[in-house]
Amino acid sequence: MRREDRAGSPWAAALLSLGLGALGPFGAAAALGAQAAFGETGSCTGLRWNVAREHALFQGAGERTVAGRDSRSAPIVRPDRLYDLALAPQQEVRFVLHPEKRSITDGAYAGLARLHVAAGGLYRISIDKPFWVDVIANGQMVESRDFAGLPGCGPPRKIVVYELPSGNLVLQLSGAISTRVRLTLTRVPPGTPTPPPSAAP
Secondary structure, eight states: OOHHHHTSSHHHHHHHHHOGGGGHHHHHHHHHHHHHHHOSTTTOOSOSSOOHHHHHHHTSOOEEEEOBSSGGGOOEEOTTOEEEEEOEEGGGOOOSSOOSSOOOOTTOEEEEEEEEESSOEEEEEEESSOOEEEEEETTEEOOEEEEEEOTTSOSSOEEEEEEEOSEEEEEEEEEESSSEEEEEEEEOOTTOOOOOOOSOO
């Protein structure tokens, strides 16, 4: 299970909005951890990450394009740009690999893009909607290194960190309840603390 599936999913955020007292001591601790990762609800101040670059990109007008229904039709996403992708009904999308998170496909939207990474390293994928993100390199899923997300804090709404190799990678978006998504690909600033790869499958 990936880190964002354990504490950064839309369900964890929804529980947070219901009140910590109803979650019990362990659930409350997890919810507080998710909140600390991305700042205070509404104000988004005191973040443990510097997300000024991502926030600035989301203030602009995104480049509107159509997400691919397969890898051949997937548009290229380059770093430091804001994209506004139109998604397709999920049952019409041919994924390269099955999404790591199983979700209801009825009424969901999905799409593919190709990430152009000139130099390998730590990168953030930021999105304005709460849904699932997978990255594929050399035919295998890339394990996420960190994440942050909280309703009312954005855009962006969710940020996932990956250690990416150079080249053209595949980005899979799935489980969306919206027909469009805005996203960015940005390099993690030097010196930003990042956990090691998770040992979870």
